[in-house]
Amino acid sequence: xxxxxxxxxxxxxxxxxxxxxxxxxxxxxxxxxxxxxxxxxxxxxxxxxxxxxxxxxxxxxxxxxxxxxxxxxxxxxxxxxxxxxxxxxxxxxxxxxxxxxxxxxxxxxxxxxxxxxxxxxxxxxxxxxxxxxxxxxxxxxxxxxxxxxxxxxxxxxxxxxxxxxxxxxxxxxxxxxxxxxxxxxxxxxxxxxxxxxxxxxxxxxxxxxxxxxxxxxxxxxxxxxxxxxxxxxxxxxxxxxxxxxxxxxxxxxxxxxxxxxxxxxxxxxxxxxxxxxxxxxxxxxxxxxxxxxxxxxxxxxxxxxxxxxxxxxxxxxxxxxxxxxxxxxxxxxxxxxxxxxxxxxxxxx
Amino acid sequence: xxxxxxxxxxxxxxxxxxxxxxxxxxxxxxxxxxxxxxxxxxxxxxxxxxxxxxxxxxxxxxxxxxxxxxxxxxxxxxxxxxxxxxxxxxxxxxxxxxxxxxxxxxxxxxxxxxxxxxxxxxxxxxxxxxxxxxxxxxxxxxxxxxxxxxxxxxxxxxxxxxxxxxxxxxxxxxxxxxxxxxxxxxxxxxxxxxxxxxxxxxxxxxxxxxxxxxxxxxxxxxxxxxxxxxxxxxxxxxxxxxxxxxxxxxxxxxxxxxxxxxxxxxxxxxxxxxxxxxxxxxxxxxxxxxxxxxxxxxxxxxxxxxxxxxxxxxxxxxxxxxxxxxxxxxxxxxxxxxxxxxxxxxxxxxxxxxxxxxxxxxxxxxxxxxxxxxxxxxxxxxxxxxxxxxxxxxxxxxxxxxxxxxxxxxxxxxxxxxxxxxxxxxxxxxxxxxxxxxxxxxxxxxxxxxxxxxxxxxxxxxxxxxxxxxxxxxxxxxxxxxxxxxxxxxxxxxxxxxxxxxxxxxxxxxxxxxxxxxxxxxxxxxxxxxxxxxxxxxxxxxxxxxxxxxxxxxxxxxxxxxxxxxxxxxxxxxxxxxxxxxxxxxxxxxxxxxxxxxxxxxxxxxxxxxxx
Numbered sequence: 001x002x003x004x005x006x007x008x009x010x011x012x013x014x015x016x017x018x019x020x021x022x023x024x025x026x027x028x029x030x031x032x033x034x035x036x037x038x039x040x041x042x043x044x045x046x047x048x049x050x051x052x053x054x055x056x057x058x059x060x061x062x063x064x065x066x067x068x069x070x071x072x073x074x075x076x077x078x079x080x081x082x083x084x085x086x087x088x089x090x091x092x093x094x095x096x097x098x099x100x101x102x103x104x105x106x107x108x109x110x111x112x113x114x115x116x117x118x119x120x121x122x123x124x125x126x127x128x129x130x131x132x133x134x135x136x137x138x139x140x141x142x143x144x145x146x147x148x149x150x151x152x153x154x155x156x157x158x159x160x161x162x163x164x165x166x167x168x169x170x171x172x173x174x175x176x177x178x179x180x181x182x183x184x185x186x187x188x189x190x191x192x193x194x195x196x197x198x199x200x201x202x203x204x205x206x207x208x209x210x211x212x213x214x215x216x217x218x219x220x221x222x223x224x225x226x227x228x229x230x231x232x233x234x235x236x237x238x239x240x241x242x243x244x245x246x247x248x249x250x251x252x253x254x255x256x257x258x259x260x261x262x263x264x265x266x267x268x269x270x271x272x273x274x275x276x277x278x279x280x281x282x283x284x285x286x287x288x289x290x291x292x293x294x295x296x297x298x299x300x301x302x303x304x305x306x307x308x309x310x311x312x313x314x315x316x317x318x319x320x321x322x323x324x325x326x327x328x329x330x331x332x333x334x335x336x337x338x339x340x341x342x343x344x345x346x347x348x349x
Numbered sequence: 350x351x352x353x354x355x356x357x358x359x360x361x362x363x364x365x366x367x368x369x370x371x372x373x374x375x376x377x378x379x380x381x382x383x384x385x386x387x388x389x390x391x392x393x394x395x396x397x398x399x400x401x402x403x404x405x406x407x408x409x410x411x412x413x414x415x416x417x418x419x420x421x422x423x424x425x426x427x428x429x430x431x432x433x434x435x436x437x438x439x440x441x442x443x444x445x446x447x448x449x450x451x452x453x454x455x456x457x458x459x460x461x462x463x464x465x466x467x468x469x470x471x472x473x474x475x476x477x478x479x480x481x482x483x484x485x486x487x488x489x490x491x492x493x494x495x496x497x498x499x500x501x502x503x504x505x506x507x508x509x510x511x512x513x514x515x516x517x518x519x520x521x522x523x524x525x526x527x528x529x530x531x532x533x534x535x536x537x538x539x540x541x542x543x544x545x546x547x548x549x550x551x552x553x554x555x556x557x558x559x560x561x562x563x564x565x566x567x568x569x570x571x572x573x574x575x576x577x578x579x580x581x582x583x584x585x586x587x588x589x590x591x592x593x594x595x596x597x598x599x600x601x602x603x604x605x606x607x608x609x610x611x612x613x614x615x616x617x618x619x620x621x622x623x624x625x626x627x628x629x630x631x632x633x634x635x636x637x638x639x640x641x642x643x644x645x646x647x648x649x650x651x652x653x654x655x656x657x658x659x660x661x662x663x664x665x666x667x668x669x670x671x672x673x674x675x676x677x678x679x680x681x682x683x684x685x686x687x688x689x690x691x692x693x694x695x696x697x698x699x700x701x702x703x704x705x706x707x708x709x710x711x712x713x714x715x716x717x718x719x720x721x722x723x724x725x726x727x728x729x730x731x732x733x734x735x736x737x738x739x740x741x742x743x744x745x746x747x748x749x750x751x752x753x754x755x756x757x758x759x760x761x762x763x764x765x766x767x768x769x770x771x772x773x774x775x776x777x778x779x780x781x782x783x784x785x786x787x788x789x790x791x792x793x794x795x796x797x798x799x800x801x802x803x804x805x806x807x808x809x810x811x812x813x814x815x816x817x818x819x820x821x822x823x824x825x826x827x828x829x830x831x832x833x834x835x836x837x838x839x840x841x842x843x844x845x846x847x848x849x850x851x852x853x854x855x856x857x858x859x860x861x862x863x864x865x866x867x868x869x870x871x872x873x874x875x876x877x878x879x880x881x882x883x884x885x886x887x888x889x890x891x892x893x894x895x896x897x898x899x900x901x902x903x904x905x906x907x908x909x910x911x912x913x914x915x916x917x918x919x920x921x922x923x924x925x926x927x928x929x930x931x932x933x934x935x936x937x938x939x940x941x942x943x944x945x946x947x948x949x950x951x952x953x954x955x956x957x958x959x960x961x
Contacts, residue, residue, distance in 0.1 A: 023802075055802075056799065056800050056804060056805070057800075059643070059798070061639075072807055077805050078797075079795075079805045079806065079808070080805070080808060081669075082808060083665065084661050087631060087635045089632070090631070090632040090634075090635025090636045090638075090639060091642070094589055094591060094636035094637055094638060094639025094640035094641070094643070094645070095640060095642055096639075096643075097589050097625070097636070098623075098640040098641075098642075098643035098644060098647065099644065099645075099797060119629065119632075120631075120635075122628075123627075123628040127625075315625075316623075319624075319625075320618060321619065321620050321622075322615060322620065323619075326621065326622065326623060326640075326645050327588065327640075327796060328796070329586075329621055331586060331762055331763050334587075334613070334621055334622075334646070334763075335585070335586040336583065336584065336612045341580070341756065341758050342755075344608075345755040348570035348572050348755075349568070349570050
């Protein structure tokens with residue numbers, strides 16, 4: 001992992017843009033103390049800081065729910081759009097087509113994505129819009145006080161003791177199947193894995209979908225819940241050890257191709273995945289879906305990068321839009337000249 | 350079955366048995382959907398147009414790909430009336446499923462060209478019948494049964510040309526236009542039209558319809574409103590289009606895509622636009638809103654069911670103050686509710702689309718020329734006011750062919766509204782997104798990607814202060830609501846002004862909008878000629894209403910609000926807007942059967958109401 005931020009020493013340090021970590025901070029969080037979402041916000045802004053992404057180039061998007069409040073709590077120097085419930089993908093798609101030079105970050109939750117937003121989620125995955133899409137997944141509706149979400153495991157219990165009986169939607173398996181080009185799952189409590197995964201996802205060009213298990217300390221952190229901090233920590237079964245090698249660092253650092261998969265990302269950075277499990281290759285879509293389904297059947301909390309295709313064409317590639325933002329093209333480039341109108345009028349006579 | 354009138358037709362039919370109808374009649378062609386009659390009807394329309402005769406064509410079609418009955422009416426009018434004519438002067442009966450009913454509904458004196466095996470002549474003795482054995486007529490033209498079925502339709506064009514006096518050369522020129530480069534199709538169709546023309550030479554002319562070359566269409570174009578609106582968007586410099594197919598709006602976007610591919614791709618093959626066919630209307634409007642937020646000229650097009658789905662997002666755009674243009678090509682009802690029939694049924698729901706005190710800007714094009722000009726203006730208004738703008742056309746305007754003057758090139762540069770650049774921010778230091786610094790209720794915005802540390806703001810819904818920070822303060826909320834109301838109030842003067850007709854001193858006023866316009870013009874002439882009733886007419890072109898609307902109502906004791914919906918939706922908006930004492934002056938004339946408005950219905954109902 002590249003230049004981890006030393007605890008306590010962050011404020012003084014500057015990134016390659018000469019910005020301090022403070023330049024990536026957001027407003028004060030209003031989520032519950034200890035909420036996993038706050039950790040994800042921290043990892044995200046640190047990743048942006050470490051990678052030297054100019055905050056002004058970032059556009060943050062979210063839907064509705066606890067997760068979707070978080071864009072207010074990181075990177076205040078970035079524009080943000082808090083959309084309607086489950087429909088952040090549409091807003092992000094429009095904005096990122098209007099300006100393809102933006103770095104898009106979408107933050108959603110398990111309710112926002114897997115229930116009301118499942119349609120837009122599916123179509124975002126298949127379009128391969130360049131965006132980092134993070135699901136802050138706690139298996140429960142927090143803002144409406146503790147109803148099950150569609151990612152809750154069978155048998156997981158609410159505080160009231162009610163057990164969930166419906167099978168969970170595995171957003172990662174779904175994303176891989178639907179055509180997403182970077183799919184991973186992490187845990188808000190695993191700082192090291194999450195940081196590396198976020199950086200690789202930011203370096204990826206295309207839809208990077210990360211499902212981050214993020215315990216709800218108020219409504220879903222009790223015994224009997226499969227999304228409690230303790231449960232996830234205990235059952236977290238990482239598929240690989242992740243390391244992120246930034247583009248400007250020496251990529252020749254030794255690794256064993258027998259045990260490690262090296263993926264060159266769009267911006268020249270490398271994602272190194274040291275296999276903890278024989279036979280798994282995150283470049284095999286079919287195998288990735290199968291492995292996720294096996295994990296689900298066995299009750300494993302599988303984390304890691306399940307699938308990555310760094311070369312796939314994105315939506316902007318397919319649309320062949322000009323390099324400059326469409327939003328600010330001058331009139332001469334968007335309003336055809338009078339001769340065009342005259343010609344069309346003549347054809348209608 | 351289509352609606353017909355007997356009362357009105359008697360007035361024309363009864364006494365007209367003797368009087369010739371030169372360049373002044375309507376033809377209705379009854380066929381089965383998917384039988385290829387669209388090309389034939391276009392040829393018929395164009396041939397008349399090319400002879401300098403004002404025409405209009407209306408496709409009255411079912412929600413079906415093939416098989417169900419469909420009707421097409423062509424109206425020729427030396428006086429230039431282009432609304433649907435309620436009375437049918439000549440029926441072309443090609444569809445066995447409807448032929449008998451269609452014949453029974455005709456007024457006495459009408460003519461019927463029909464497929465001979467249908468044996469319709471025995472049904473009535475007060476009509477003029479022309480049986481034509483279409484299969485026999487086209488048999489020498491093509492051997493394939495499939496082709497013959499299509500060519501029968503071009504054969505009736507030939508028959509009508511001979512009966513009415515449409516010049517054969519103009520028919521063939523029109524065929525050339527319709528079939529363009531498809532040489533084989535052109536050749537076959539010309540042969541079929543000629544066969545019909547030849548066959549009809551043997552028919553004894555007994556009806557009173559005829560055409561004579563005139564010079565009233567020189568320089569004019571024929572175009573449908575969806576194509577015109579698409580051109581409006583093109584010349585407005587639209588950059589992001591997100592849509593979901595729905596009748597009757599699909600052809601608007603499809604036409605636009607064609608133009609964009611042709612005129613908005615750089616020499617190196619790169620597009621200065623993006624079009625996305627979304628997964629549904631919720632996503633389509635969401636994408637357009639996201640694009641508008643990021644600074645694009647963004648749009649979607651839909652119809653009532655789609656608009657309903659867009660409601661929540663549109664409310665957010667209203668409160669977050671995001672420019673976006675939404676074309677609503679109105680049709681009847683939800684689900685399977687006459688999706689191929691016209692209506693002005695979305696006016697009220699769109700004016701307040703969404704929840705929580707939302708109010709929207711609506712533009713009402715009354716012609717294809719205005720589908721174009723308002724198609725351009727909508728983007729300027731949206732960016733100037735930073736709010737969704739709805740262009741309220743309908744199926745009649747959008748999908749039917751209309752004569753028009755060529756569209757003039759926009760005479761003003763694009764108005765991109767109040768946007769602060771990096772340089773502006775360097776100069777002023779910072780900004781508050783929703784602060785009313787200019788007194789017009791419109792704040793300044795920045796676009797994402799603006800390279801300045803103070804450019805960013807957080808876009809959210811209703812609860813925000815003027816710096817866009819989250820707030821639930823009652824005072825902050827009230828102030829924001831008041832500012833938004835001021836902004837919309839200011840829109841009255843910015844939007845297209847109403848169009849006045851008449852001297853302003855008539856006792857009776859008529860207020861209407863959109864595709865009702867041609868029927869109102871004709872109805873006023875009928876009212877003057879038949880009842881000596883002088884009327885003034887104000888065509889409303891936008892909501893929120895111009896102050897001129899109130900002045901018009903104040904100047905007339907009785908104001909008839911003519912609408913193509915059941916409950917008087919524009920009248921309802923007027924009642925909210927007008928001073929209470931003026932409200933009793935409004936009288937509704939509702940037209941609600943899904944067919945384009947005709948003048949006769951307006952005239953008759955207005956006179957009946959006047960008599961009370």
